[in-house]
Amino acid sequence: MIYNNIKPAKFISRPNRFIANIEIDGNHEICHVKNTGRCREFLIEGAKIFVQEFDSSTRKTKYDLISAYKKEQLINMDSQVTNKVIQEWLQEGGLFQNISLIKPESKYKNSRFDFYVEVGKRKIYIEVKGVTLEEDGVVMFPDAPTERGVKHLRELEECIEEGFEAYVIFVIQMSDVKVFKANEEMHKAFAETLTRVHEKGVNVLAYECLVTEDSIRISKQVPVIV
Structure with missing residues (x-):
């Protein structure tokens, strides 16, 4: 499975199961979280993440959270994949x-x-x-x-x-x-x-x-x- 339009970002916080606050290209953005699990052991403030960018007027957010680093280990957290x-x-x-x-x-x-x-x-x-x-x-x-x-x-x-x-x-x-x-x-x-x-x-x-x-x-x- 290959993703398109993947970009690096930084995790800031997760107000609820469905969205995360991230920093990307120097800007703060809201990102859709494609996993309703807790993921607390690696979704920590400052964690390096990768997001998928979309150009769509029908979406509430421009990005999907795809993966995150836990120390040196990259974890895909897309429950739909x-x-x-x-x-x-x-x-x-x-x-x-x-x-x-x-x-x-x-x-x-x-x-x-x-x-x-x-x-x-x-x-x-x-x-x-x-x-x-x-x-x-x-x-x-x-x-x-x-x-x-x-x-x-x-x-x-x-x-x-x-x-x-x-x-x-x-x-x-x-x-x-x-x-x-x-x-x-x-x-x-x-x-x-x-x-x-x-x-x-x-x-x-x-x-x-x-x-x-x-x-x-x-x-x-x-x-x-x-």
């Missing part, structure tokens, strides 16, 4: 060979999973979660309670019971990490549900990404503690 990254990767044969169908935003009962995939006679549902929380090489999800995430896991379990294959893929939006695990301290129910559905046959995978100021792509698989 993870599905695009996974779709590109699937199309390149990253997880399955000889895919005959990739259907994004596929309805299943009361949910929409991120992808429905067919490989020969195999019928597969995939849910994708972006990960930006890291501590000493350990990456964790979620960084805020997510009842929606628990619901998705439970319905992936139902997919298994009905004869489908099911995957939850955690896209780690940074590189050079050691291991992934559920953030039990933040949301115990999510961690417990992830363990249960894994035992029932849901595939739990995590992949780190190569992140640059204007791109992000799947890099390599990361060990998962379930």
Whole structure:
């Protein structure tokens, strides 16, 4: 995934989940934040960030916040990009060979999973979660309670019971990490549900990404503690 019109900027503050105050080209501007997670460990005053600039009269802000440095580590925080990254990767044969169908935003009962995939006679549902929380090489999800995430896991379990294959893929939006695990301290129910559905046959995978100021792509698989 490649972004256009990326510019460096400086983070100042985040009045709410959706906007940030930034400094760019010597001016103070309001920027849209494409991630409703907390991101407190790297969105700190003075942090170097990268924003995408838009020229549109219909937008409330001119910029989208795409990534930020946490010390020397660049973290992509665009929660809307993870599905695009996974779709590109699937199309390149990253997880399955000889895919005959990739259907994004596929309805299943009361949910929409991120992808429905067919490989020969195999019928597969995939849910994708972006990960930006890291501590000493350990990456964790979620960084805020997510009842929606628990619901998705439970319905992936139902997919298994009905004869489908099911995957939850955690896209780690940074590189050079050691291991992934559920953030039990933040949301115990999510961690417990992830363990249960894994035992029932849901595939739990995590992949780190190569992140640059204007791109992000799947890099390599990361060990998962379930």
